[in-house]
Amino acid sequence: xxxxxxxxxxxxxxxxxxxxxxxxxxxxxxxxxxxxxxxxxxxxxxxxxxxxxxxxxxxxxxxxxxxxxxxxx
Numbered sequence: 001x002x003x004x005x006x007x008x009x010x011x012x013x014x015x016x017x018x019x020x021x022x023x024x025x026x027x028x029x030x031x032x033x034x035x036x037x038x039x040x041x042x043x044x045x046x047x048x049x050x051x052x053x054x055x056x057x058x059x060x061x062x063x064x065x066x067x068x069x070x071x072x073x
Contacts, residue, residue, distance in 0.1 A: 006036050009061050011051045012069040019045040021055055 010022040021041045026034050045051040048068065055061035 006034070007065050007067040009052075009055050009059070009066045010038070010069060011048050011066060013048075019048050019051045021045070021051045023055075023059060 006024055006026050008024050008026075010024060012020050012022065014020060021043065023039045023041065024036055025039075026036050028034055041054075043051075043054060045054065052061070052066060055066070
């Protein structure tokens with residue numbers, strides 16, 4: 001099963017209901033295999049919109065570059 005490209009910004013909701021932003025970077029090795037590195041940002045946000053605004057301001061993120069992961073359960 002082939003997975004599509006990884007979106008560079010992941011916004012995840014933690015157990016306390018706060019949101020965290022992870023910045024992901026994809027590189028390809030010599031066999032064109034994707035290597036993804038992730039960097040969790042220190043900031044904690046009250047809303048997903050605040051996390052998106054931060055990413056747009058600090059990392060020049062664009063609409064469509066975000067993935068969401070909500071707390072399971």
